[in-house]
Amino acid sequence: MRRFVFPILCLMAACVPSTENEVPGRNAPTAMALPPMKTFTTQRGGGVNRPNSQIAQDFLDLTFQMESGRQLPWLTRFEGPIKVAVTGQAPASLEGDLARLLARLRSEAGIDISRARSGETAQIIVEAIPRKTLQKAVPQAACFVVPNVSGWSEFKRNRGNGKTDWTRLSNRTKATVIIPNDVSPQEVRDCLHEEISQALGPLNDLYRLPDSIFNDDNFHTILTGFDMLILRAYYSPQLKNGMTRGQAARALPGLLSRLNPRGNRTTNVGANRTPKQWNDAITSALAIRTSQSQRASQAAKAVQIAQSQGWKDNRLAFSLFVQGRVSLASKPETAISAFVQSGNIYRQLYGASVHSAHVNTQMAAFALSSGKLDVAIRLTDESIPAARNSSNAALLATLMMIKAEALQAAGRGEEARRVRLDSLGWGRYGFGSERNVRARLNEIKALAPRRVRS
Known part of the structure; x- marks a missing residue:
């Protein structure tokens, strides 16, 4: 009945080393002028594949x-x-x-x-x-x-x-x-x-x-x-x-x-009901005003319930995705493992879908921050079409910004400039104000390893 606030990305700053001397340089604002806002003039509803x-x-x-x-x-x-x-x-x-x-x-x-x-x-x-x-x-x-x-x-x-x-x-x-x-x-x-x-x-x-x-x-x-x-x-x-x-x-x-x-085809798979305890755990894990430790505990509970139910569907994948989100700041290894498992399930179920794109955004951010530039570029390339087809400008802009920073760090400056410029047009639709667009751009810019950033 009401749409809940649900950010596109986790706290990507958690991927960035917290060395105090490095922070000012990493947060330096970009001087690139913003292009006109891009919009989706056509939208795709997609097909229906279930019985x-x-x-x-x-x-x-x-x-x-x-x-x-x-x-x-x-x-x-x-x-x-x-x-x-x-x-x-x-x-x-x-x-x-x-x-x-x-x-x-x-x-x-x-x-x-x-x-x-x-x-x-x-x-x-x-x-x-x-x-x-x-x-x-x-x-x-x-x-x-x-x-x-x-x-x-x-x-x-x-x-x-x-x-x-x-x-x-x-x-x-x-x-x-x-x-x-x-x-x-x-x-x-x-x-x-x-x-x-x-x-x-x-x-x-x-x-x-x-x-x-x-x-x-x-x-x-x-x-x-x-x-x-x-x-x-x-x-x-x-x-x-x-x-x-x-x-x-x-x-x-x-x-x-x-x-x-x-x-009009038969199936042996019924509509498996979702226990209230799982819904409650997911809701608590996503509650911004809840403490970090409580959110992590509730996310782990959601994963446990999903596994005990024998689910192999998007509910298990989403449980792992949420666990990855809430574990980023405190337990990055747990977050990476959860994202990998979530992404594998989503890809097995739906291929290169918008679900996988959300997971790949997190993994690409990790890859960028750890200097695995080719991995960051591959993950964003895999996901950009799904973000575009789902008319999600915020997700599309974020993926493009990550790709641009990876290209820049790899010494491919002209490609990076084109991708970044394209991302800003979508960012104006996805994030709104110029301040918000620049904040997201600088947040992602801060992920690029300092030693290879131009």
Whole structure:
């Protein structure tokens, strides 16, 4: 229901030797002028490769339960055309990204949704407010969606009185998406994708989903082909407002067979439920305000639970990824081992995917800081296409920045300059302000071994 703050990278400074005399030189700001911002004018949803029997279970678990574990008694959705309005002080990038999202929802999910004209009543309102104001109301949330209100002020007046309780809805007539207006263009876009899709349809997130934005691992930042299939099924004539879980379960096999013929195959693999203890451990491990030792303990617990469950899927890989993140500063050897295991699982499952790209970013940073320049270049080259195909500018820019520093350290200065310049254009979309872009660039510049840096 709300998108959590989840940084692209770990504390990469932990990879840098902490010798006091070296720090000022390593943090020297770059003088390169920033190029114009790059944007993704087209977005790829990707295909859906899982059997329909699994997708049906995913649909039911996404639709009839909330992230908190509370059950939803029936399916609710909007009826008729859906209009979207924007209020507040919206950033300039919002209009283009919203237009592209609505176009995809119409063409890929078959939903009758469009921008509200002046004077038209909107069913979904997107209100842009300062991030501090948003997080004062909902700490640690990057953005969120609430039903039955028309804007931030009405949400504050009715919060906690039952009006905004999703479990009490019998249908959907209006919803408000609250997004920050002072973050990067990518974060605004990501919030639009997740929160508008949840305003329209499923309210749950499932860590077991490898190919969905409905997953709190935040590896996918825009709606995928799976997500569009779920939304197309959600608004199909075969499903109706007020259907129970049992009624939807009976309708789904025929519906998915028609919408996704390639999924008409049998499988012996069922939808393995995720224990609450694992979810709690992952949440605690990612909690920024929790102590480092507690986060490390909870990450190790998540790995242990995943292994005891016999998982070989993305949940085990993500457990190891989180363990790598939280171990960077205190136990780098543990972090490297966890990242290697995580990357191996992701590659075996999904090939050169965005999942592997996130792991490779960490490993490339380690390779750069230890002077293994060829390894850093290879890892970034492997992952740049996946970052680009997933429309993740922050990840793409970070990979390119690491590659540029490795090229520079290897004496390939002209190649480094071109790659770095390209990275800055994507960085403006992924990180936002010039200050943020330069901070990330200098953070990565600090990783390059001093003896080989030009």
